[in-house]
Amino acid sequence: MHECRHSTCRIPPQSGVAFKLRASEVLRIYDPMGEQVADLFAFAEDDHRCSLSSGRSIDYASKIYLTKGDPLYSNDSRVMFRILEDTVGRHDFLLTPCSQEMFEILYKHQGHHPSCFENLYTALAEFGIRPEQIGTTFNVFMNVEVGPDGTVAVKPPLSRAGDYIELRAEMNLICGLTSCSAENSNNGSFKPIDYEIITRPCNGE
Numbered sequence: 001m002h003e004c005r006h007s008t009c010r011i012p013p014q015s016g017v018a019f020k021l022r023a024s025e026v027l028r029i030y031d032p033m034g035e036q037v038a039d040l041f042a043f044a045e046d047d048h049r050c051s052l053s054s055g056r057s058i059d060y061a062s063k064i065y066l067t068k069g070d071p072l073y074s075n076d077s078r079v080m081f082r083i084l085e086d087t088v089g090r091h092d093f094l095l096t097p098c099s100q101e102m103f104e105i106l107y108k109h110q111g112h113h114p115s116c117f118e119n120l121y122t123a124l125a126e127f128g129i130r131p132e133q134i135g136t137t138f139n140v141f142m143n144v145e146v147g148p149d150g151t152v153a154v155k156p157p158l159s160r161a162g163d164y165i166e167l168r169a170e171m172n173l174i175c176g177l178t179s180c181s182a183e184n185s186n187n188g189s190f191k192p193i194d195y196e197i198i199t200r201p202c203n204g205e
Contacts, residue, residue, distance in 0.1 A: 011038070013190035016119030016178035018127060020045060021169045021197060026084060028166045029140050029177070030194040031159040037180035038193040039097045039116040039137040041124075042080055045172040048129055050074045052081075054093045054136035064146065066093060072138060072167070080173060085166040088159045092142035094152065097134070098182040107184075114181040124176045134176070140165055142185055156187035166198075 008030070011017055021027055021042075029038050044050035056073040058064055066072065067089045072081040096102075097116035103109035121131035141159040146152050179193040180186055 011179040014114040014181040018123035021173040026198040033191040034161040036191040037142040038140040079170040081167040092139035092144040116178040120176040
C-alpha cells in the first residue's frame with residue numbers, strides 16, 4: 001500500500017499502486033510529461049462487492065465524457081467520486097484496462113506484455129481483491145473518439161505536462177491506479193504518472 005498524503009508520489013511507467021482513500025479526501029492525478037494515461041478503479045473499503053461502475057456513471061450522466069462536476073457511481077448506484085477539477089476534459093470510461101489477452105488479440109503480441117489489468121490486480125491483492133472483481137476502469141487522460149457508426153478509435157491523449165484531474169472520495173475507498181502500459185493509448189511511449197492525496201474538509205459541493 002502506498003501512502004501519498006501531503007506529498008506527490010510517482011508511478012513508474014507500466015506499473016501500478018493501490019491505496020486507501022478516505023471520504024472527503026481528494027485524489028489528484030497528474031500527467032507530468034504529457035500524453036500518458038492512468039487507469040483508475042475503486043472499491044468500497046467495507047464491501048468489495050461495491051465497485052466503480054462505468055455503466056451506471058455514463059447512464060446517469062447521459063454522456064460518455066465525464067469531467068468537472070460529474071459524479072462517478074458504484075455498481076449499486078452510490079456516488080464514489082466527484083470530479084472537482086479537470087484541466088484536460090477528455091477521459092475514457094468505455095474501454096477495459098489493457099490486459100495480456102488484449103495485446104494478443106488486438107496486436108498479435110507474443111510473450112508477456114505489462115498491462116494495467118495485471119498491475120491493478122497485483123497491487124490490489126493485498127486488500128483481498130481478486131482479478132475477476134476488476135471491471136471497466138476510469139481511464140484518466142485517455143482519448144477515445146466514437147464515430148457516427150459506433151466505431152471507437154484510440155487517439156493520443158490531449159493532456160500536456162502538468163495537467164491534472166481532482167476526484168473527491170464520497171465514501172471510504174480502496175483504489176488501484178496505474179501508469180498505462182498500452183503503446184497505442186499513450187502516443188507510442190511509456191511515461192510516469194504522479195498522484196497525491198489531499199485532505200480537505202468536506203464542504204458539500
